[in-house]
Amino acid sequence: MKRILLNTAVSISLLSTLAPAISAFAATTTAAESPADTRFKTIYEQEWQWRLAQRLAWDDDNPRAADGELARVDAGTQQARLAYWQDVLARLDAIRPDALSAPQRLNYAVYRAQIAALAEAQRYREYEQPVNADSAFWSDIMYIARRPLKDENEYRTYLRQLADLPRYFGEELANMRAGLARGFTPPQVTLTGREAPLVAVAEARTPQDTVYWTPFKAMPPTIPAARQDALRAEAARLIAGAVQPAYAAALTFVRDEYFPHARTALAAERLPDGKAYYQSKIVEYTTTTMSADRIHAIGLAEMAKIRAEMTQTMAQAGFQGELPAFLTFLRSDPRFYARTPDELLMRAAWIAKKFDGKADQYFGYLPRKRFAIVPVPPDQAPYYTSARGGPGIYLVNTYNLPARALYSLPALTLHESAPGHAFQMPVALEQKGVPPFRRAYISAYGEGWALYCERLGSEMGIYETPYETFGMLSYQAWRAARLVVDTGIHAKGWTRAQAQAYLHDNTALSDHEIETEVDRYISWPGQALSYYLGQMAIMEARKKAETALGARFDIRAFHDTVLQIGAVPLPVLAARIDAFIAAGGTSPYPPSK
Known part of the structure; x- marks a missing residue:
């Protein structure tokens, strides 16, 4: 792959x-x-x-x-x-x-x-800021410890990576110092607690207590026992002598120098050459040349439409009262929250299997790659998003269960697993004859598709109660709110409290999620704009195809066409759907058997 x-x-x-x-x-x-x-x-x-x-x-x-x-x-x-x-x-x-x-x-x-x-x-020089509220180089590099290793050669490669880690960390810290010197850092308020993964490794009692020991917990039986022992001994030596000291040095630096002196202003436009920089992020993440003002206005207009849908759904649920009272009810009633991590994981699995039973009604081509449902690693969970998906995996955050509403889980699962990220990415990867650069992930396309899948859940009959439908609408409002909040923070002088209040008043997100999400938007300008603008592009393309093709419109052919082209900028996708219409709405591939 x-x-x-x-x-x-x-x-x-x-x-x-x-x-x-x-x-x-x-x-x-x-x-x-x-x-x-x-x-x-x-x-x-x-x-x-x-x-x-x-x-x-x-x-x-x-x-x-x-x-x-x-x-x-x-x-x-x-x-x-x-x-x-x-x-x-x-x-x-x-x-x-x-x-x-x-x-x-x-x-x-x-x-x-x-x-x-x-x-x-x-x-x-974005490389001078290899950390934000969502991720950091010291946690991103942990992927090398979490990949399965198949043979002795791969274990020896892994050991060489451990030996090289201090050099890599040193270069990243030098980049951070250069960014700090010119004020190119994440806002200080978004960095609180983000050193936790550093602490977990640097202060681990033994090498075996670190994530870097993961590949040695169960080794392939094809490696002789004596060699397994030797590899484990070398790993323990490198983790204790190279990896943990590198993490300790990084921990000291961020605690004593970086976090205390990070910038206090929130807006990307306050960075060096900030106005042009923020516009470059808009272009990157939306694949359009829209201005911040235009995107802000779209967010406000779309939020008004979603609020009207929310009101209708509240009535269907039989709730007597206004939206703020309904949001309080959803955030506080224990019926809407799992009692154990396993319960949350099993509910996610149930929803994913519900989609499997309907997949062939909506898609002709089904990817071969399956996905596992696993909890977010505990060292990342407190500041991680509610879930993420990709080829072979649907990560579900089981930290702080009172913040993980079950009524939102169907929409979340459709977005992150199938037919969202864990479905779309394998479809793209399985295409033949495509140059490798075409397998890149384009945020406006990938996130737009995943958000479209949440809406698609209504057609597929995934949402079984008005509360689950409201959870989907809350997630739609969450993404529309991002258009308002991201541009508000980075181009209109919004405060952190103002952004949090906007999400609190317009979505059913928990306070914990609101805090982590707003900090993510503050420290990752532009990325939050991908979702709703991408979904709008796909829905507009579908409406155009339905109108033009009439009875010839086939939802499976439309979805295959959107997915088979792979991740592309939104104008490219629009042109592809025009060609789909001109060709009579035929699917680029026959249905899977």
């Missing part, structure tokens, strides 16, 4: 040439290779191999991904990356898109935007 995590944006100047390319692509996916195709393929194939060597993406089939060295993140390397991507952009701009074959024109539109976004992040 190839995996890339990346956000990107579309170059608006390309859109005039894009629609014809998508229309042609709908008719055929094969075409004679032009000289421009050859030049373009050379550029992206070379850049991809360079990207793998830089550890900026990884390919499980590529041996470079498993040589045991962690990524280089020092300032010199970062500046060299900026120069490399700027050169790639210059070479791309020397190619006329209309000289490319139809499939390559589509690839060009996605790829150029992707490289532009990567270059912009380097130009603003």
Whole structure:
């Protein structure tokens, strides 16, 4: 399986040439290779191999991904990356898109935007802030300990990664110092408690008590016992002598220097070159050139529509009273909350299986990849979102059960598992003949699809009570509120309390979730805008197809078309649906058998 995590944006100047390319692509996916195709393929194939060597993406089939060295993140390397991507952009701009074959024109539109976004992040030196309220390099790197290891070679690679970890941490801390010196940090208020993963490793009593011991708890029986013992002994030595001291040094730095001196202003527009920086994040995360003012207005208008739906659903539930009283009732009545972590996990599993029984009614192509339902690791859970999903996994946060409402669990499960992230991502990964850069995750597309799936739950009959329907509407309001809150904080001078109050008054989220979510928006400008704008684009495309095709409209064919193109900027998706309509609404693939 190839995996890339990346956000990107579309170059608006390309859109005039894009629609014809998508229309042609709908008719055929094969075409004679032009000289421009050859030049373009050379550029992206070379850049991809360079990207793998830089550890900026990884390919499980590529041996470079498993040589045991962690990524280089020092300032010199970062500046060299900026120069490399700027050169790639210059070479791309020397190619006329209309000289490319139809499939390559589509690839060009996605790829150029992707490289532009990567270059912009380097130009603003985002690497000097490798921490926010949602994640940090010291917790992100823990993925190396949580991946299953199959043989002795993979264990030895893992040990080399442990040995390299102090070098990697040192470079990240140097980047943080540079960001601190120019005021490029997350707001101080969002960092409270975010050192917990550092504490868990640095102050662990023994190496065996750290997450880095995970691969050694149960080793493959194909490794002889004597070698298992030797590998475990080396792991204990490296964790105690390299990993834990690196975590301890980072813990001292963030407690004594970074957190106390982080910036106090919240707005991205208060950062160096902040207005342009925030607009660059809007372009990256929404794949549009909308202004903050326009997005704010859309959020307010959509919130008004959702409030009207909420009122109708309250009446269906038989509640006598106003919305604030209903929200208080939902947040406080024990019937709406699991009593144990296992109960929450089992309810999530039940909802996921309900979808399985309806999947073939709404999708022709079903991914082969299954997913497991597992709790969020305890060292991350207090500040983690309610759940996350992806290829092979649906992570459910079982921390603070009174904050995990069961009436919202159906919408959450549809979003994070199937047909949301744990369904959409495998569909994209299973496509054949797609350049590896096309497997990148584009937030507006991926989050827009997952939010659309929450709405789709009403059609599928997933929501069985008015309370569960209200939970879905609360989640819709939550994402519409993000348009208001994100732009309010980063462009309109909103305070943290003002943002929290807006979510409290307009959604059924618990106070704990509201606090963690607002801190996430404060420290991760623009990302929260992806969801609702992406959903709006998909729903508008569907309405257009339903109107144009009438009785010929097939929901399975529409969903297959949206998913089979993979993660693309929203204007590219709109052009693809236009081609779908022009072709008579046929599915790009036959139904799975």
